[in-house]
Amino acid sequence: MLSFCTQSIPAEFLPGLKELDEVNILANGVNYHxxxxxxxxxxxxxxALLGDPWNTLVEAVGLEAGKTCVLTKDxxxxxxxxxxxxxxxxxxxVVFKGAATLMKKQPKPDFFEERK
Incomplete structure (x- = not known):
């Protein structure tokens, strides 16, 4: 079992958070703060995710070294x-709801026609 590991999330994934802030993670129907x-x-x-809630989540789901975990923004x-x-x-x-690639500027679809 992984224990007392440090998981980090890219800052652009959670814009607007303070230097120290709280996140909620839903796993197996349980909300971990x-x-x-x-x-x-x-x-x-x-x-960096801090403290016991992350370690509790790791133990509760049985996450081990070498396994893959995916955090998707709700x-x-x-x-x-x-x-x-x-x-x-x-x-x-399963709580995965799908994902989209973030782009600075969304390209127009091929079928898009500008109004004149």
């Missing part, structure tokens, strides 16, 4: 957590 702190790691701005400070085994099977109840 965790604090995050803005830090620099390997030259990148990230938020809204505001809320995140969905999905865990996967090496073969791609789920180790958590």
């Amino acid at each position: 965790s604090y995050v702190r803005h830090i620099q790691r390997r030259g990148l701005n990230v938020y 809204r505001g400070n809320s995140l969905w957590f999905d865990g996967f085994n090496d073969d791609g099977s789920m180790i958590t109840e």
Whole structure:
């Protein structure tokens, strides 16, 4: 089991948070309230998940070293957590709602026609 590990989230994933703030992570129907702190790691701005709520989540879902976890933004400070085994099977109840790539400027679809 992973224990007392530090998970970090890119700062642009959670814009507008303070240096020390709270996030909510939904995993297996349980909402985990965790604090995050803005830090620099390997030259990148990230938020590090702090303390017992993250460690409790890791233990509750059975996340182990080498497993894949996906945090998907719901809204505001809320995140969905999905865990996967090496073969791609789920180790958590599915909460993944889909994802979109963030772009600075959305390109117009090929079928878009400008009004004159």
